[in-house]
Amino acid sequence: MKAAIINEFGGPEQVIYTDVPKPKTKGDEILVKNVLIGVGKPDYLVRSGNDPYLKDSLPGLIIGNESAGIVEEVGPDVKNIKPGDHVAVLNGTGCGSHAEYSCAAEHFAIRLPEDLEFKSVAGILNLQVAYALLYDVGRGTDEKSLYIFGAAGGIGTTLVQMALDKGLQVICSASTDEKCEALRKLGAQKVFNYTKEDEKEQVLGFTGGRGVDLLYDQAAGPKLQDRMGLVADFGKLILYNWLDGDPGLDELDTIIQNAPHARSICSFSFHAYDDKEERRLSNADKVFQMIREGRVKPVVYKDLSLSEARKAHELLDSGKVIGKLVMHP
Ligand SMILES: NC(=O)c1ccc[n+]([C@@H]2O[C@H](COP(=O)([O-])OP(=O)(O)OC[C@H]3O[C@@H](n4cnc5c(N)ncnc54)[C@H](OP(=O)(O)O)[C@@H]3O)[C@@H](O)[C@H]2O)c1
Structure with a gap:
């Protein structure tokens, strides 16, 4: 072969x-x-x-x-x-x-x-991870808005569609104007090129200073600390990779600093489903239904x-x- x-x-x-x-x-x-x-x-x-x-x-x-x-x-x-x-x-x-x-x-x-x-x-991996990030990991906030950093990839473009389908306000960023245009075409309400625009100004500006309920970050690295400030009270910052490496934070300090806002950080791996076969398959069925109904493509x-x-x-x-x-x- x-x-x-x-x-x-x-x-x-x-x-x-x-x-x-x-x-x-x-x-x-x-x-x-x-x-x-x-x-x-x-x-x-x-x-x-x-x-x-x-x-x-x-x-x-x-x-x-x-x-x-x-x-x-x-x-x-x-x-x-x-x-x-x-x-x-x-x-x-x-x-x-x-x-x-x-x-x-x-x-x-x-x-x-x-x-x-x-x-x-x-x-299908993108579809499953995006579903998990939104429906399993993203539960428990006020669920009004989300921000996806570097959203033009496989998972990002799927997450944008699923979040819009769920009625959330979608803010996202990408590194080129071409990628930003593609995200606008998917329907994201606010899109910016993070190499040209300031992330804090864009996200807090668009949400009237409130921040987002869910912040999806695949980069971590030195910007993580500032990104925590973009999360609304009771919101979550969800890490799903560490492309920019170690954030260099003291974990306890970070938790304490964020206590007045009740913000949390959650780190996700799809291996969370390794011993949850039923849940993984049930999520897959829901994704298939979304595809059939044209809610995600x-x-x-x-x-x-x-x-x-x-x-x-x-x-x-x-x-x-x-x-x-x-x-x-
Ligand atoms: N946690 C899990 O279980 C799980 C499962 C599968 C995949 N992942 C991870 O999820 C991420 C997205 O997966 P994907 O399949 O959507 O990947 P992808 O199609 O390659 O998209 C990745 C996106 O990340 C953005 N990005 C931001 N910072 C980056 C950096 N430092 N280096 C490279 N790209 C950067 C890129 O766009 P810009 O250049 O516009 O920023 C790109 O559009 C990957 O990091 C992947 O390893 C996690």
């Missing part, structure tokens, strides 16, 4: 489209004939060597973390999935999906309803051929992608 592999960690130039043996299932694994392959930040982390668990997998590591397709074969211990099922797979090993076929443990797969086209669930930046995997990684690294980048075998 064809696949995109790396022999060394590094930049997009390491991505090689080549022939490799078709994988075989064992134990609780399913073999999926991929129809759509998602390309995203986890693939950058694996390709560039930031994933400590994959150091011994070179050479010939098939990259790729997510795909959707049709089950061709199941291992002897698979319980709930059968050949012919449509599935989306978030490969728990972080690799193997940039290929015509990939194997994954059953619990990394979600069965897709057959009435939904594969392209309507492009970036993945923003697909480009659909490339798998043979263009290197180009996909160049785009990924360019910072220009708006929404989700996908490939098809």
